[in-house]
Amino acid sequence: MTLRILRPGALATVQDLGRPGLQHLAIVPGGAMDPAAHRIANALVGNRAQAATLEIGLSGPELVFDEPLLVALHGARFEATLDGAAFPAARPVLVRAGARLRIARARLGCFGYLAVAGGIAVPPVLGSRATYLPGAFGGLNGRPVGAGAVLPIAPDAPALAAARFARVSARQGGAVEVGAGSARSVRWFAPAPSLPDADPPVARVVDGVHLALFTEAARAAFLAERWRVGPDSNRMGYRLLGPKLELARPAEIVSQATCLGTVQVPPSGQPIVLMADHQTTGGYPKIAEVIDADVPRFAQLGPGAQVRFARVALADADAARERWNGRLARLIERIRWELGNEDG
Amino acid sequence: MTTRASRDATAPAFAPRVMPLGDGAVMAELAEVADLDANAAAHHVAAEVRRRAPAWVTDVIPAIVTVTVLFAAASAREAQERREQASSLLLDAVARSRHRSAAAPARTVEVPVCYEAPFALDLDEVAARTGLDRAEVVRLHAESPHRVLMIGFVPGHPYIGGLDARLAVPRRATPRPRMAPGTVAIANEQTSIYPFVTPGGWNVIGRTPLALFDPARERPSLLEPGDGVRFVPITRDRYERGGFA
Numbered sequence: 001m002t003l004r005i006l007r008p009g010a011l012a013t014v015q016d017l018g019r020p021g022l023q024h025l026a027i028v029p030g031g032a033m034d035p036a037a038h039r040i041a042n043a044l045v046g047n048r049a050q051a052a053t054l055e056i057g058l059s060g061p062e063l064v065f066d067e068p069l070l071v072a073l074h075g076a077r078f079e080a081t082l083d084g085a086a087f088p089a090a091r092p093v094l095v096r097a098g099a100r101l102r103i104a105r106a107r108l109g110c111f112g113y114l115a116v117a118g119g120i121a122v123p124p125v126l127g128s129r130a131t132y133l134p135g136a137f138g139g140l141n142g143r144p145v146g147a148g149a150v151l152p153i154a155p156d157a158p159a160l161a162a163a164r165f166a167r168v169s170a171r172q173g174g175a176v177e178v179g180a181g182s183a184r185s186v187r188w189f190a191p192a193p194s195l196p197d198a199d200p201p202v203a204r205v206v207d208g209v210h211l212a213l214f215t216e217a218a219r220a221a222f223l224a225e226r227w228r229v230g231p232d233s234n235r236m237g238y239r240l241l242g243p244k245l246e247l248a249r250p251a252e253i254v255s256q257a258t259c260l261g262t263v264q265v266p267p268s269g270q271p272i273v274l275m276a277d278h279q280t281t282g283g284y285p286k287i288a289e290v291i292d293a294d295v296p297r298f299a300q301l302g303p304g305a306q307v308r309f310a311r312v313a314l315a316d317a318d319a320a321r322e323r324w325n326g327r328l329a330r331l332i333e334r335i336r337w338e339l340g341n342e343d344g
Numbered sequence: 345m346t347t348r349a350s351r352d353a354t355a356p357a358f359a360p361r362v363m364p365l366g367d368g369a370v371m372a373e374l375a376e377v378a379d380l381d382a383n384a385a386a387h388h389v390a391a392e393v394r395r396r397a398p399a400w401v402t403d404v405i406p407a408i409v410t411v412t413v414l415f416a417a418a419s420a421r422e423a424q425e426r427r428e429q430a431s432s433l434l435l436d437a438v439a440r441s442r443h444r445s446a447a448a449p450a451r452t453v454e455v456p457v458c459y460e461a462p463f464a465l466d467l468d469e470v471a472a473r474t475g476l477d478r479a480e481v482v483r484l485h486a487e488s489p490h491r492v493l494m495i496g497f498v499p500g501h502p503y504i505g506g507l508d509a510r511l512a513v514p515r516r517a518t519p520r521p522r523m524a525p526g527t528v529a530i531a532n533e534q535t536s537i538y539p540f541v542t543p544g545g546w547n548v549i550g551r552t553p554l555a556l557f558d559p560a561r562e563r564p565s566l567l568e569p570g571d572g573v574r575f576v577p578i579t580r581d582r583y584e585r586g587g588f589a
Contacts, residue, residue, distance in 0.1 A: 023403040023414070024390060025565040027499045125559045135499050135540055137559045206367055254378050255496055255503065257405040257412035259366050281407050281496030289366030314427075317367035318420035325418045 001153040002066045003054075003116065008146045009103065011057035011235075014120050014139035015113075017050050018276070019128035023257075026280045030138070031130040033057075033111045033235060033276045033299040036194045036328050037075030041115035043335040044072035044092050044190060046164040051119030052129035054145065056112040057235075058302060060103025061145065065095045069153065070117035070161035075192060076109030076300060085179030090189040092339070094165040094175075099182045109195045110302025117161050118154030132277060133235065167340035190335055193327055194296035200226050200306035203294045206317050208263060208286035210253065218245040222271070222287055223309055230270075231303045235277040238301065244269030247285060255283040261290035261298070263309075275299060291317040293324035358385055360438050362431045370427055371412040372434040380505060382409040383493050385441050387570040392437040400426055401433075406569050407494050408503070411437075449491060452572030455537070455552050457528050458583040459485075463551035466516070470530070470547050473513050482577055484508040485549060490535060490573035498542065500557025500565040504535040504573055519545035526552045528575070535575075537567075553578075553588045 005012075015038065018031025032038035032055055039049045060078055065071070073080060073089045080087040080103045087093070087101060095101070106112065122129050122140055131139025140149055154160070165184065169175035173187040211219065221243045230239035245265050258264065262274040264284040273290060276299070288309065290298050301307055312320070360372040372389070375382035390406035393413060397404065400422075403414040413430040417423035459467060459482045471478050490506040507530060515531040523529070523538040529546030530536075536546055539556035556566045567573065 020402040020414075023405045024394070024495065024569060025499060026495045026497060026501055027564070029403070126564065132499075134542070135557065135559070206364070209363055209365060209371070252377075254376070254408045254410070255494065256373075256407045256410040257365065257369070257371060259369055259412075259414070261366055279497045280405060281494065291366070292368045314364060314367055315420070315424075318417075318423040321367065321417065321423055322420040329418075 001155050001157050003063055003069070003120075003151040003153055004066060005061050005063050005145055005147060005149040005151070006100070007062040008144070009056055009061040010059045012061050012145040013055050013131035013133070014052050014122050014129055014145065014151070015055040015131060016052045016129045018130045019126050022126060023280045027126065028132070028277055028280055030132050030277050031128065032113065034075055034113070034194050034296040036296040037111065037192060038113045039328065039332060040190055040192070040335065041072050041074035041113035043332045043339075044074060044090070045070045045115045045117040046160070046339045047115060047117060047119055051115065052122060053116075054114040054120060054151065056103060056114060058110060059105045060112065062100065062102040064098065064100045066097060067153070067158045068095065068097050068161055069157055070094050070165050072115050073103070073112055074115070074190065075112040075194070076106040077192075077195070078106050078112055079104040083179050083182040085182060088178060088185045088189070090192060091186050092165060092168050093178065093183050093185045094161055095183040096181065106302070109192070109300040110305075111299060116153055116157060117164055118157035121152040121154045134277065164339060168338055171338055188338070190331065193331065194300050196297070196300060196305070200308050201297060201301065202308050202310050203298050204291045204312045204317065204320060205263065205288035205309050206291060206312060206314055208288045210251070210285035211287055213247050213251045213285050214265075214287055215246050215248050218247075218287070221245065223311055226306045226308055227271075229301050229303050229305045229307065233303050235275055237272045237274045237278055238298070240271045240273065240307075242270070245271060245287065251285055253283045253285055255281045258282045258286075259289060261292065261295050262286055263288040263290065273298065291320055293317070293320040358382060358438055358441075360435065362434055364427060365412055367423065368417070369412055369414045370430045370434065371410050372438065373410045374438065375409040378408050378493070378505075380491070383505070384570070385438070386411050388441045389434065389437040390569070392440065393433050396433060396437075401430065407496060449570060449572030452574055453567055454574050454576050455554060455566075456576045456578045456582075456588060457550040457552050458578050458580055459550040460580045463527075464549050466529075466547040467549050470511065470513055470549060474510060476510065481511060481549065484511055485530070485535070486575045486577050490575065492567045492569055492571040492573060493534070495565055495567065495569055498540060500539040500567070502537055502556070502567045502573075504537075505533065507533045507535055509533060513547055515545040516547060519543050523548070524551065526554065526556065528552055551583070553583055553586065
């Protein structure tokens, strides 16, 4: 049971929800840059949240399904075709064996997730199938999925596909054909709550532990400026372009933990927002921390996008966490109901 | 500002500052400078917190003089409660740690190092800067009482303290773009070993044939926080013969 890559995308890697619990050995949890979109994609094909998906950054690969599979593409909005016909995103799609999916450029957002019923069956490393590129482990041999790559799929995937699609298409409005018999899908689709919803998008932050070390001007500029995500951004961090943020005086910081969403400022004065594959420790001053609820949206910005920061109190961050988690949980519950609530 | 309590048998040696690190973590800072006693205490505190941690603690990260606890929470109330409980876990562990001097590591790992060409790229420069000869630099490095202060940055990457003060040299002005895995390098009073190909600005004095990190091993990281380290000089011949494990 496989999925074959014909042409590579910009950055396609196998991801799941990562490997938490090992940061004392500097092993970052990693995993999906937008875990919310990853979860929704998995729910759309009836998988558990931890199942591995193909994370597609910026522009996607062209691939062929060797078996009839139930798949869903969620997250960033891509120009995508299946055997030349428009590919219906954000919903379960039962593709025929031999169908070719061509995922082009992302029109909105940066990271999409292709989930397959049964999951991508690469061997887990340290408890996770997530690809960690700096250490070259996890995923498909620790590397991006390139041309000619063959992704193993769970052996029961075709059976799962048939059973799950039969259930989902028995509900709301039945099945619809995609192209000339390339696939069958449904009439509804799932929203993508982590895609940008304002121009420029606003990321909420709480104060960084070293905020007081920065000049008044730097603190003001950090919140006033429209920042641009630099081209040399990657899964480790987004480098922001804008005014130089300066310290009031040189600071000697003893290396300490860094987190997902930490905004650190190296001597260049250009902030870096730490993302999924971030270093676990660092000695650069931290001006702010993007709140957990806004990290998936931040990940979807991608190179070239603009963003503003809004300072909130810890209590606001906690309230935002609850709203975000609630929204995601309700959305996933609704999708699971459409799929007939299999798999607990 | 943190003040240190007096070191008698009953009083805790550290009065940590505990602060939120973003909205999903709290960090205890045991000292403001890279103090070796505070480092030993940080490892003890981290181990203690890990032992007692409830399931919602997702990670405990000891660094040089800080310990950070990451937590998972679904609701606002859960986040507030867990932030407080994580702070208590840290403070309790510090209170129980009393004064931990950096005296005896629980284990010492032997790390063979070839201090010869073509690996010892900066050995001549280090010798010149310190006014020692090459053999003296190697001897002092091998005889220093090294101790893993932290595993940080990338998987298995050790920051090792204890370098003989006579070998303290600053970082290189221009970092090298690619350090080979196993590269042993020094800067200030620390030694570092690069587990993967990464850029690096430290002074390269040798290379170890051991894999610093291997996700397939039972203990994926060769070194762990608090370990003692003994560097054992080996010849180029011995390095090339291999068979280290």
